[in-house]
Amino acid sequence: MDNSRRKALTGIGGLALSATSTLLAAPVFSNEKVSSVPWEYKELDSNLVAARAYRGYHKHGCMYAVFEAIIGELADRFGTPYSTFPFEMMSYGASGVASWGTLCGTLNGAAAAIGLVSKNPRKLINELYIWSEETALPNVDVAILSSNNSNTPNPVKGVSSISGSVLCHIIVAKWCKKSKKGIDSYEKKQRCSQSAASVAKKTVELLNAELNGTFKTQYRFTQETKSCFKCHTGTTSVKNNSQGKMQCTTCHTNLTGIHNL
Ligand code: HEC
Numbered sequence: 001m002d003n004s005r006r007k008a009l010t011g012i013g014g015l016a017l018s019a020t021s022t023l024l025a026a027p028v029f030s031n032e033k034v035s036s037v038p039w040e041y042k043e044l045d046s047n048l049v050a051a052r053a054y055r056g057y058h059k060h061g062c063m064y065a066v067f068e069a070i071i072g073e074l075a076d077r078f079g080t081p082y083s084t085f086p087f088e089m090m091s092y093g094a095s096g097v098a099s100w101g102t103l104c105g106t107l108n109g110a111a112a113a114i115g116l117v118s119k120n121p122r123k124l125i126n127e128l129y130i131w132s133e134e135t136a137l138p139n140v141d142v143a144i145l146s147s148n149n150s151n152t153p154n155p156v157k158g159v160s161s162i163s164g165s166v167l168c169h170i171i172v173a174k175w176c177k178k179s180k181k182g183i184d185s186y187e188k189k190q191r192c193s194q195s196a197a198s199v200a201k202k203t204v205e206l207l208n209a210e211l212n213g214t215f216k217t218q219y220r221f222t223q224e225t226k227s228c229f230k231c232h233t234g235t236t237s238v239k240n241n242s243q244g245k246m247q248c249t250t251c252h253t254n255l256t257g258i259h260n261l
């Protein structure tokens with residue numbers, strides 16, 4: 001190799017060469033910035049989305065079910081940017097995040113979808129979460145879930161229960177107690193896949209209402225929970241030592257000896 005050729009390879013030419021091979025090896029990204037949130041929301045049919053969530057649960061679990069039902073439906077009807085979303089990442093949320101029993105995957109997936117397409121995510125999430133604490137779930141009509149997809153089990157109506165919680169551990173424990181069925185039972189999978197459908201349906205109703213300007217807050221914190229906030233949450237409270245908006249007495253069932261209110 002003569003000097004000029006060596007120079008070209010190790011100098012500017014060499015740089016260009018290695019840059020080209022890096023480009024070839026890397027996954028292809030467009031130069032366009034991924035559009036910032038919120039992505040535009042377009043009206044969806046809540047029953048179709050519910051049925052899709054029911055099917056999705058049996059593929060990648062509860063969080064994927066709700067998120068993919070909403071954003072996947074937008075993707076099928078409107079293409080990009082919705083179709084660019086890596087939906088399968090949402091499988092991490094199954095059974096309260098990798099089976100930890102923390103935040104219910106259906107509510108996690110719903111909040112993610114709301115976070116992506118709503119202009120008022122906190123308002124909609126508050127409404128959805130209080131609704132989910134206070135509503136006997138699942139509450140979806142199984143007739144709308146029947147699918148022609150042979151990979152999806154036939155929906156069977158079962159026991160519904162009020163959880164007073166957004167936490168998978170508490171929701172499932174209360175349901176098991178009431179239904180006398182186990183975590184690994186067919187009925188439990190029915191319960192959670194139908195709850196995914198219920199939550200997806202409710203979420204689409206909220207998003208549609210926001211889009212049409214008809215959204216109204218319907219669910220509020222219970223008087224009791226509000227009273228706890230007064231003394232335990234926020235800088236103007238006496239104690240300012242409680243983080244969160246979950247129903248307090250679901251866990252703090254006995255406050256005698258601490259304070260009598
Ligand atoms: C009128 C104000 C007030 C309200 C309302 C109130 N608390 Fe308290 N809470 C206190 C105070 C003050 C203490 C500290 C008691 C002590 O030091 O003796 C306390 C203590 C507690 C403690 C023990 C830990 C601690 O901070 O010392 C828990 C748990 C608790 N409250 C939960 C609740 C829940 C749940 C509710 C709603 C059902 C509630 N509180 C409503 C004022 C209140």
Ligand code: HEC
Nearest residue numbers: 167225228229232241242244245246247248249250251252
């Ligand atoms: C999912 C169950 C759960 C829910 C819901 C819950 N808590 Fe707690 N809370 C706990 C646990 C567990 C502790 C820790 C208890 C301990 O260490 O003694 C705790 C601790 C506290 C403490 C004591 C902090 C301290 O300094 O000792 C307060 C006050 C409290 N919670 C208030 C509330 C209020 C108000 C709500 C509702 C907005 C609420 N909690 C909802 C489970 C819960």
